[in-house]
Amino acid sequence: DQQVKQNSPSLSVQEGRISILNCDYTNSMFDYFLWYKKYPAEGPTFLISISSIKDKNEDGRFTVFLNKSAKHLSLHIVPSQPGDSAVYFCAAILQGGSEKLVFGKGTKLTVNP
Amino acid sequence: DAMVIQNPRYQVTQFGKPVTLSCSQTLNHNVMYWYQQKSSQAPKLLFHYYDKDFNNEADTPDNFQSRRPNTSFCFLDIRSPGLGDAAMYLCATSRTSGSSEQFFGPGTRLTVL
Numbered sequence: 001d002q003q004v005k006q007n008s009p010s011l012s013v014q015e016g017r018i019s020i021l022n023c024d025y026t027n028s029m030f031d032y033f034l035w036y037k038k039y040p041a042e043g044p045t046f047l048i049s050i051s052s053i054k055d056k057n058e059d060g061r062f063t064v065f066l067n068k069s070a071k072h073l074s075l076h077i078v079p080s081q082p083g084d085s086a087v088y089f090c091a092a093i094l095q096g097g098s099e100k101l102v103f104g105k106g107t108k109l110t111v112n113p
Numbered sequence: 114d115a116m117v118i119q120n121p122r123y124q125v126t127q128f129g130k131p132v133t134l135s136c137s138q139t140l141n142h143n144v145m146y147w148y149q150q151k152s153s154q155a156p157k158l159l160f161h162y163y164d165k166d167f168n169n170e171a172d173t174p175d176n177f178q179s180r181r182p183n184t185s186f187c188f189l190d191i192r193s194p195g196l197g198d199a200a201m202y203l204c205a206t207s208r209t210s211g212s213s214e215q216f217f218g219p220g221t222r223l224t225v226l
Contacts (some may be wrong), residue, residue, distance in 0.1 A: 011155070043220055
């Protein structure tokens, strides 16, 4: 039973435009959320995170928005660059200091020049 | 550069033949994790070590075992691989538990013939 859902397997965006990757979760006990980026033949690398006490976190071109009432978060990339082409995983951590990351299936982003 | 290293990157084994995957880290992190990722699926946590304390996920098959002889190394042993165990196996580390960034290795792709 998927507790973290990324319903779009793929997304294609033009260079310079905004990329919006979406993630939904079902467990209200999640209190920390992370986005990971994965290039082919490499392991996932941490991109940005957000605590459940916030609704927005920004780091350069990357912004994560959290809507707790809707159990929804999104990653915005502005402006998108061809080097951003990768698989993006949404992940969540349960309250209580759990070590366990619960991942979504990922969204493959392609940024076209 | 401090990093998480996985060897081998590709492993082929025969049905039922024991196989060991290895992971080492130069980050001196307390926590080491093993994830299984099947094609187009989310990475799934198998187990983790917090220092020497082993934590198994409830749904991890008994066929999967792990050893952590010291801080730097962690091994994944598959006692009798089945065709369904073919997957990418990802090792990750984190400095502490809870809301802590995890650093991933490049993964070992296991093929079972």
